[in-house]
Amino acid sequence: MRRMLLSVFLAAVLLTGCGGQMVEQIPSTPEDADTSDTLTEADVLDLYATASSIYDWFDLAPPSLDRTDSRTEDGVTYYKVNEASAPPITLTAQAGMEQLRGLVDLFFSAEIADALFSESPEQFRDFDGILYATDGGRGSNLYLLDKAVTAEQVDADHWTVTVTFYTDSWAFEEPSATVGYSQAVLDLERTADGWKFTSFCPSDGLDLDAETVFQFTYTDEGFPASLGSLEDCSDLKLACWLLHADGGYSEGPSDTLTRRFLEDPDTWFEALSVFPDSPWEYADTVMAAPVNDTYAWYGQEEQTRLEEILDTYVPQNEQEQFLLDTLRAAREGAIERATEDATASFCLVTEGQFLSLGRKEGGYPWDYEGLPETPQSAGNGDNGEAGFAFSFGGVDVEYVETDDGDDLVYRMTTTAPGPHTLGGIQVGDTEDNVKAVYTGAVQMKAVGEDPFGADYALIYEPGGLSHCKHIAFFITDGVVSAIQVEDLMDGRLLG
Numbered sequence: 001m002r003r004m005l006l007s008v009f010l011a012a013v014l015l016t017g018c019g020g021q022m023v024e025q026i027p028s029t030p031e032d033a034d035t036s037d038t039l040t041e042a043d044v045l046d047l048y049a050t051a052s053s054i055y056d057w058f059d060l061a062p063p064s065l066d067r068t069d070s071r072t073e074d075g076v077t078y079y080k081v082n083e084a085s086a087p088p089i090t091l092t093a094q095a096g097m098e099q100l101r102g103l104v105d106l107f108f109s110a111e112i113a114d115a116l117f118s119e120s121p122e123q124f125r126d127f128d129g130i131l132y133a134t135d136g137g138r139g140s141n142l143y144l145l146d147k148a149v150t151a152e153q154v155d156a157d158h159w160t161v162t163v164t165f166y167t168d169s170w171a172f173e174e175p176s177a178t179v180g181y182s183q184a185v186l187d188l189e190r191t192a193d194g195w196k197f198t199s200f201c202p203s204d205g206l207d208l209d210a211e212t213v214f215q216f217t218y219t220d221e222g223f224p225a226s227l228g229s230l231e232d233c234s235d236l237k238l239a240c241w242l243l244h245a246d247g248g249y250s251e252g253p254s255d256t257l258t259r260r261f262l263e264d265p266d267t268w269f270e271a272l273s274v275f276p277d278s279p280w281e282y283a284d285t286v287m288a289a290p291v292n293d294t295y296a297w298y299g300q301e302e303q304t305r306l307e308e309i310l311d312t313y314v315p316q317n318e319q320e321q322f323l324l325d326t327l328r329a330a331r332e333g334a335i336e337r338a339t340e341d342a343t344a345s346f347c348l349v350t351e352g353q354f355l356s357l358g359r360k361e362g363g364y365p366w367d368y369e370g371l372p373e374t375p376q377s378a379g380n381g382d383n384g385e386a387g388f389a390f391s392f393g394g395v396d397v398e399y400v401e402t403d404d405g406d407d408l409v410y411r412m413t414t415t416a417p418g419p420h421t422l423g424g425i426q427v428g429d430t431e432d433n434v435k436a437v438y439t440g441a442v443q444m445k446a447v448g449e450d451p452f453g454a455d456y457a458l459i460y461e462p463g464g465l466s467h468c469k470h471i472a473f474f475i476t477d478g479v480v481s482a483i484q485v486e487d488l489m490d491g492r493l494l495g
Contacts (some may be wrong), residue, residue: 039159039195044151044188047195048161051107052203053086058116058123059202061137063091071127078125078132097126109191109198141204143167143178148277157190165206166278167213170244179240180213181274182206212274214240223252230256235271242286258293262302265309269320276322287323288330295331295338300464335465342466346485348412350393350419357469357487360399360407364388375399394419412485415452421471421483429480434458434473441473442494452482461494468492 057063063084071078084091091103104113117124125132148164163184170177184201207213214237217224223241227233230252233241238257242250261268268290275283294306310328315321347356353368365371371392378387378398385400388407394416399409420426423437434441441458454474461470468489474482 039153041151041153044159044161045149047107047188048149048151048163048186048197050086050089051197051200054089054104054107055116055200056203057084057086057133058120059138060140060204062123062133062135065133065135066093067135071125071132073125074122076122076134078127079135081124081131081133091131094129095131096129097124097131100124100131106194107197108200109189109196112197112200141206142172143169143208144204144206146279147203151188159188161186161188163201163205164274164277165204166274166280167206167208168243168280175219176215176217177244178208178213178215179243179280180210180236181278182208182210182213212236216241216244218244235260235268236274239272239275239286242289243280243282254289254293255297258290258297261290262294262305262309265313269313269315269323272323273317273319276319276326284326287326288334291327291330292334292337295334295465296341303464339465342462342464343469345422346466346469346471346487347422348395348414348419348483348485349422350395350414353393354422355392355395355397355409355412357409357412357485359402360409364407366407368392410487410489413482415482419483421485425473425480425483427480427483431458431473431475431478431480434475434480438471438473444493452476454481459493461492463492463494470494 062081064082065079066082067079069080081091081093081095083093084095089103089106091100101113101117104116108116123134123136145166145168147166150162150164151159152162153159163186164181165183166181168177168179170179182205184205184207185199186197186201187199188195189198216227223230223245227237227241230238233253233256235257238253241253242257245253257268272287275287280286291306291310294302310324310331313324315324343358344354344356346358347354349355351370353370355368360366364375372390375388375390378389381387381400385402387398387400389396389398391397394414396413397409398411399407402408415427417426417428425434425437435458438458438460440462441460444457444459452474454476456475458473458475459470460473467487468491469485469487470493472484472486472493473480474484
């Protein structure tokens with residue numbers, strides 16, 4: 001045990017004395033204060049925890065009381081104080097006012113100690129040398145969800161303790177919520193009588209009027225106009241909103257916050273540095289949102305910018321390091337999901353089933369129903385792999401066996417109305433229909449060896465996580481005459 005804490009424990013032992021009786025309080029000495037060079041963050045946090053328990057006896061609720069032993073004075077009823085604990089300090093059941101004051105003086109400056117006793121002068125009384133207290137307490141702050149405490153050394157004689165109070169009232173105010181946090185910075189200073197807190201606050205000292213506490217109401221209308229425009233909201237405000245926003249109502253705020261992250265990561269990291277220690281249920285989702293959003297919604301330019309940030313950002317503290325680690329950990333899963341989504345968009349819907357490109361496990365007919373019992377052999381692929389083909393619901397499908405025993409669908413073609421893309425386009429739709437849905441489609445004169453006798457084709461090939469996949473809409477006299485969904489695997493038509 002460190003010498004500084006030993007002096008505190010010694011004082012506690014001397015306070016309790018022999019046979020459980022409180023005796024004269026032994027104050028810290030200047031010599032005790034000189035041992036402070038060994039004070040660490042853990043020591044300071046321990047001191048805060050003990051001091052906070054003692055402070056609460058005055059501000060929040062009295063120690064445990066023996067309601068079978070009461071005294072009345074000036075119309076006020078007092079009950080004997082049972083043994084009260086503020087670990088590692090114990091105030092025995094035989095304590096009196098002098099010992100209580102000595103215990104308070106052990107942790108707090110004279111100004112704070114005087115204030116505690118003067119603000120509630122009738123809270124404690126000494127009857128025959130034994131401590132009694134009124135049976136009253138204000139009750140803890142209903143809006144306080146939890147708190148986080150950190151300590152930092154300012155210099156050899158001064159530490160600060162930062163208490164972050166978190167709020168989230170969703171559980172009892174839904175569909176409204178008070179969400180956010182406030183902070184109090186407390187001072188622990190070395191004095192001639194030892195280390196004392198020279199500033200302090202209640203253990204539930206959440207400030208609901210702080211600029212970092214927000215009031216939201218979630219309705220079917222999405223982000224409410226009363227909160228101002230998305231651009232007017234701070235990064236923290238948007239992040240707090242997202243804790244309880246779901247579905248389409250989160251897209252606007254999430255998109256705004258993600259684009260800010262890509263443009264100015266320093267501000268995002270600083271604003272969300274309270275999230276790692278927070279008790280908020282969906283904090284992890286909000287912290288990882290820039291990665292998930294970028295891969296799900298944005299193009300290669302934004303994805304490259306994201307990778308640059310993840311690879312080069314230098315965290316300023318432990319909280320920012322946690323945020324960065326969270327973002328990096330989310331990257332692999334986000335890429336996998338986005339890749340699956342990109343692949344899923346390259347499909348033809350027919351007979352109530354989605355025929356899609358890509359790897360298929362479990363052997364033909366995979367998880368589909370109603371496919372031909374046996375596919376037709378279609379020769380060998382470019383690398384000698386066995387090729388197969390089958391037709392189902394107006395769609396001709398081609399696939400190859402892979403080296404690991406799975407199958408890979410690489411081409412699907414339809415020339416009949418009915419089968420349609422995920423965007424709803426089918427044979428017989430107009431060229432304008434295609435351009436309205438696939439806004440990035442590019443016109444090409446001919447595709448492959450058989451252009452189906454079409455005038456030209458409109459090629460949808462987004463690239464990025466779609467890799468080498470494309471959809472070719474063959475246009476004849478302004479109308480779709482054939483659709484081919486294909487994965488070239490080692491190249492692109494438009495690349």
